[in-house]
Amino acid sequence: MTPADPADARAFATATSAFGLDVWRALRARGETGNLAISPASLSTALAMTYGGARGETATAMQRTLHLATDPDATMPAAGALVRAWNAPRETYTLAVANRLFAEDSYAFRDAYLAATRDHFGAEAERLDFVSAAEASRAHINEWVSSQTRERIRELLPSGSIDPLTRLVLVNAVYFHGRWQHEFDRARTEDLPFFANGGEASVAVPTMHARGGRYGEDEGVQILELPYTGDELAMMIVLPRERDGLAAVEETLDATRVEQWAGRVTERHDVDVRLPRFRIETGSLALRTELEGLGMAIAFSDRADLSGMSADGAQALAISDVYHRVFVEVNEEGTEAAAATGVVVAVRSMPANPPPSFHADHPFLFFLRDTRSGAILFAGRVVDPR
Missing domain, CATH: 2.30.39.10 (Alpha-1-antitrypsin, domain 1)
Incomplete structure (x- = not known):
């Protein structure tokens, strides 16, 4: 596993905040005026895993949108170093960041990409049958997210978000429980x-x-x-x-x-x-429109280049949507918070x-x-x- 440059890890932390607040402003422009919560850490981690497989103009657009200072190969270890720091065991509070890839069983992904997401993000690849069991696959992914967030995020992926064209779902879940x-x-x-x-x-x-x-x-x-x-x-x-x-x-x-x-x-x-x-509990926010507006439109189009993750030249990939859901509760003792982000990649259609x-x-x-x-x-x- 390639070690992370400490400066790159610090830069990724800075990028996480900058990108998250870009998304915040985009949601505000959408007309979200009530209680609202997002997790920049969850969003950036999920999209960093996706960026690791981007190439060409798609990588350039994602790098700019995500405020990243490094190319895909350097970003994976930098983001992974931050994830490992967050996951370090502590007696005083609980912070758990979990990642997983859910891949279409019949689709060929690059071994190097699967190894990089596993080594840097702890994201094991689980094979599912999206082609003939899309709804069952969606339910399975949602159950995994629920278990990782202590059942605070129960329905990350809404009905219809997975279909027979889905080839990969990259999921990040963040859970925090701390006492003041x-x-x-x-x-x-x-x-x-x-x-x-x-x-x-x-x-x-x-x-x-x-x-x-x-x-x-x-x-x-x-x-x-x-x-x-x-x-x-x-x-x-x-x-x-x-x-x-x-x-x-x-x-x-x-x-x-x-x-x-x-x-x-x-x-x-x-x-x-x-x-x-x-207590704030958002619905599942579909962020495609906001991310396109922030400069990532090519990643959702038939011009997308995610060839760094795909070993199947006949079926090119594009992001179909990004789903994000958050729970936050603050009381006298402290705070409980959970978030999940899913990136759904499909075949292009003082x-x-x-x-x-x-x-x-x-x-x-x-x-x-x-x-x-x-x-x-x-x-x-x-x-x-x-």
Whole structure:
């Protein structure tokens, strides 16, 4: 197995955040205005496995869209190094990243490609009969995703997503469960007003209360970072100063801005924190249109070149769609989050005194980050915690 250059692994972490927030903006342009969550880590990992088999103009387009600094052969070990770091066993929290290839039994794939995805991503190739048992194959893949996400993601691939033309499904599943370094006291949780959707009318939602945290301020926002036990991962919450200010904050949202916010926070023992409990469970998001708009259209077309994975020159491949689904729950003890991404490949057819208050009583953003690499594992928007 080719070892990863540490600089390439760091660059992939940076690319993960940049690409994930590109997808975020594309979903926002689609009209996704309610609660929303994505996993940049899951999306980038699944598409990095796909990029490993891309060649020519398709590889160039994917490299640009995914913000990658390296060619397919160098990206596989770089992404794999990050996956292995996330999967390292820990006593303080659970972070599991699982990958698998589901391949059409009758189709010939390059041994070198299958070996690379196995060695770098831990993605074993499982043969299925898409040609005559497409629906049973879809159910089997969904069962695998469910098992890898502790049953939080039950139906990644919707009905009709697998058909007799499907030749390969590349799946990534991410599961996280962590406890806050300083837990909220359930006895202090009370129903308080939340101005859902930034409006004038409020709804009563269970709101947690604590004192202390990593706090900072930037133009138009307050920032709170809550570390998990182990102090390797943290949730950063970005609260617009204005009740209806979320849209303006999202207009400028990119990876550089997130890093800027992260650099603003410092430990404060006097900040008064009020944060609603929330749970977000997205439907299965089909991302083909968004990825085409971000510059990957060739990968979905009859001009796609995925010859790095295919050993069958008679049946050229193209991506038919990319499906993504996320679950996030935040409560007094900590956070549980899960995400899955499936790529379906088919035959072409600083604070001031007095002590600051961080009262999240209106829509806000959150980012679950690996504070070592800066990679965003999960990102979300809460406009109504109910």
